[in-house]
Amino acid sequence: MGDIFLYGTMRHLALLELVLDRPRASIDLIDAELPNHAIYRGGELASPVLSEEAGQRARGLLLRNLSADDLARLRFYYSVYQHEPSTLAVETDSGQRVGADIFRAAPDNCQMDEPWSLDDWLRDWGDLTLRVAEEIMGQFGRLDAGEVAALVPPMRRRADSYLAAQYREFASDQAVARNVEVISESQPYTGFLAIQKKDLRFRRHDGTMSEVHTREALMTSRAVVVLPYDPVRDAVLLIQQFRAPLYINGDPAPWVWEPVAGQIDPGESPQTTAHREAMEEAGVTLRALEPAGQVYSSTGSSTEFVYLFIGLADLSVRPEGGGLDCEGEDILTRILSFEELIAGVDAQHFCDLPLVTTALWLARHRDRLRQIA
Incomplete structure (x- = not known):
């Protein structure tokens, strides 16, 4: 497998960084297009669906110079969503025509409705997708993609719950950022429910910081x-x-x-x-x-x-x-x-x-x- 054409959610660079586990500055990307294709909304969470259409051009990014670990991480993430690779010719903005691998969902599994927009997807589903991707990639090397795929629905519900909590308005005069310090964190179990573990300190009512405590939380929806x-x-x-x-x-x-x-x-x-x-x-x-x-x-x-x-x-x-x-x-x-x-x-x-x-x-x-x- 060589270069990979990213046409959908992976154009969100924060998601790409998370999946590859390295910063944007170290990732080799150039703008590219896939001729005679269009991208539509379809499936769950307004996912992008690639469709062959004469005269159309699907905008994307060409991901180059990948390591073996990069490829393994990408294959794992895409396989969780049952995306399979195929090879097509793409064109870079400089006019170069190159072959690239593209991960796409099987057409039979998707129902397309309207053109897909990265901005719309980011507004509606970007944060949730990032939160779910953290859990998915946390299982890389621990579970196979099929096992993780079965856990995606509860992962999404947990992500939805986490994000909703950020906007919940309860009266408080305590600023979390300066009154809680996380020393280390992990997620030792992921299933229908998940357990998160943190070693942390919190500000006591007398103004001093507590000793480091180990606490677990049952993560649910x-x-x-x-x-x-x-x-x-x-x-x-x-x-x-x-x-x-x-x-x-x-x-x-x-x-x-x-x-x-x-x-x-x-x-x-x-x-x-x-x-x-x-x-x-x-x-x-x-x-x-x-x-x-x-x-x-x-x-x-x-x-x-x-x-x-x-x-x-x-x-x-x-x-x-x-x-x-x-x-x-x-x-x-x-x-x-x-x-x-x-x-x-x-x-x-x-x-x-x-x-x-x-x-x-x-x-x-x-x-x-x-x-x-």
């Missing part, structure tokens, strides 16, 4: 919890499913009653997720959503940030159990009167924190919701 409530019948819908962490912890009752819940996909709003999950898990169409809080589920161990909702619905027809087979879900549904729900909370029969939280919010706002109905 943003999530939605929605408790379906019928204000006319004064009843709620709960679902029950097997929860492996409880079983792993030795709990003798790992089948848990809880509200509908699910992870937010990149580009999806919490409200859209709530409606989607209510239909997927419980077969319920929500008429409206009442925001009931935005919280971290466990600030001492997990990055999970949860959007809580009460979902107004007609529960006159009892839905069947739901869930997606592809996600291994096996869900039972149950309709309880509001009084039964609160009696269960008071008796401490429920162990799911989002259920208790949304039930207590509902108790506070129930009269208003019933009056509206």
Whole structure:
């Protein structure tokens, strides 16, 4: 494999630097075009799709003088996204015509819609793609590309959660940059969930810096919890499913009653997720959503940030159990009167924190919701 023509997201130099693990100044790049081709938006996250079109010219960069490690890293990254190499003739801006390898997705796997724009992609997906690429390349030399490909969806959800946290507005008079010092960091585990480990110091309330502490965080996605409530019948819908962490912890009752819940996909709003999950898990169409809080589920161990909702619905027809087979879900549904729900909370029969939280919010706002109905 010789020179490589970069026509899409890899034109983002920060991504190229990350994949090759070396700075831009050390990378040999020149401007080039691929004759009789155009680039369209298609696939997930507005990915670039190369299409043969007479008279069109696809702009890109010619990557030259690659080392064996460069080639291995590029092959690995492209293989995660199931891009295969082929050789085509490209033209440099100086008029030289050279053969170059091009990594591209199989046409059958992509649905094209409109011309692809690097600026638009950077605005909408650039930061998320960089965050995911960090995780992907962290597995270079540890896992094969096929194994990593299966982990890309949770990586994207984790990246989406991380980026959303940067813009979350909580009142604080403490500037992180000058009050937290990271000594070292690593990611010792990557899977459906990931664990990040940092050795760090933080400023204590007396103004001094702490000793170096080793801390781990369970890295996960943003999530939605929605408790379906019928204000006319004064009843709620709960679902029950097997929860492996409880079983792993030795709990003798790992089948848990809880509200509908699910992870937010990149580009999806919490409200859209709530409606989607209510239909997927419980077969319920929500008429409206009442925001009931935005919280971290466990600030001492997990990055999970949860959007809580009460979902107004007609529960006159009892839905069947739901869930997606592809996600291994096996869900039972149950309709309880509001009084039964609160009696269960008071008796401490429920162990799911989002259920208790949304039930207590509902108790506070129930009269208003019933009056509206």
